[in-house]
Amino acid sequence: MPEQPEATGHRPAPVHTHPDDVALLTALSALADPVRIQLIRELASQPDWTLSCSNFDVPVGRAAKSHHFTVLRGAGLVEQRDQGPKRLNRLRREEFDARFPGLLDLTLRADDLG
Amino acid sequence: MPEQPEATGHRPAPVHTHPDDVALLTALSALADPVRIQLIRELASQPDWTLSCSNFDVPVGRAAKSHHFTVLRGAGLVEQRDQGPKRLNRLRREEFDARFPGLLDLTLRADDLG
DNA sequence: CGGACTGTATGATGGCCATCGAACATTGGG
DNA sequence: CCCAATGTTCGATGGCCATCATACAGTCCG
Numbered sequence: 001m002p003e004q005p006e007a008t009g010h011r012p013a014p015v016h017t018h019p020d021d022v023a024l025l026t027a028l029s030a031l032a033d034p035v036r037i038q039l040i041r042e043l044a045s046q047p048d049w050t051l052s053c054s055n056f057d058v059p060v061g062r063a064a065k066s067h068h069f070t071v072l073r074g075a076g077l078v079e080q081r082d083q084g085p086k087r088l089n090r091l092r093r094e095e096f097d098a099r100f101p102g103l104l105d106l107t108l109r110a111d112d113l114g
Numbered sequence: 115m116p117e118q119p120e121a122t123g124h125r126p127a128p129v130h131t132h133p134d135d136v137a138l139l140t141a142l143s144a145l146a147d148p149v150r151i152q153l154i155r156e157l158a159s160q161p162d163w164t165l166s167c168s169n170f171d172v173p174v175g176r177a178a179k180s181h182h183f184t185v186l187r188g189a190g191l192v193e194q195r196d197q198g199p200k201r202l203n204r205l206r207r208e209e210f211d212a213r214f215p216g217l218l219d220l221t222l223r224a225d226d227l228g
Numbered sequence: 229c230g231g232a233c234t235g236t237a238t239g240a241t242g243g244c245c246a247t248c249g250a251a252c253a254t255t256g257g258g
Numbered sequence: 259c260c261c262a263a264t265g266t267t268c269g270a271t272g273g274c275c276a277t278c279a280t281a282c283a284g285t286c287c288g
Binding site for chain 2: 275276277278279280283284285286
């Protein structure tokens with residue numbers, strides 16, 4: 001292939017990891033962060049594919065937020081789809097629960113002290 | 115009180131936290147460590163009160179091991195009782211499972227990749 | 229008593245990770 | 259075509275945590 005087609009204008013699709021390919025330690029580490037727990041809970045409170053990253057109300061800047069979503073994708077917790085300039089999100093409830101039964105439910109339960 | 119009674123010779127009993135008083139983030143952080151996962155699994159593989167700290171086969175020194183047990187106590191995962199120079203351990207299965215249903219089972223399941 | 233064993237405390241060290249600011253890329257709209 | 263909005267990437271920074279070596283304390287036994 002001689003030269004690249006001058007970049008089609010496509011943005012690289014986000015890299016996903018299926019929960020089945022996620023190690024227990026990876027999942028626990030991903031959930032052991034207050035910002036990410038908040039992201040997951042906010043995500044669970046709205047229908048799938050309705051929230052773009054900027055819609056989440058967490059006390060960190062855009063860069064950190066982007067990093068957290070990368071971690072959540074890598075742990076099989078979140079799926080992302082590009083739509084226009086936005087990146088819509090979906091919580092992978094069934095798939096993650098099949099791999100780590102009960103873990104997501106625990107995270108979504110609000111009756112905790114932390 | 116003028117001077118200390120020259121130390122009675124008692125060792126301070128280990129400080130415990132009941133799982134009900136443990137925050138979700140504390141529990142997840144405690145479990146998000148490979149050495150502590152290994153300790154918990156080894157502990158689960160033997161009857162209660164049969165393993166002293168030095169019996170665990172983890173690739174860290176005594177100081178680090180002692181630190182890990184402190185973390186596990188603080189997360190409501192382990193109970194300790196002094197017997198002679200040894201400190202015997204017990205996994206708080208029922209209590210922890212009542213507070214965080216399924217989390218301990220997940221940790222003990224060996225079918226993970228990490 | 230004295231020594232072996234067990235565990236804790238302390239200080240130092242190194243590494244990992246969350247965060248930020250700034251620069252950049254993509255998209256869509258005026 | 260320019261601009262605003264959205265996200266990512268990069269380098270730097272700071273803090274937290276796991277680890278170690280060392281020193282210390284308690285327990286038991288000979």
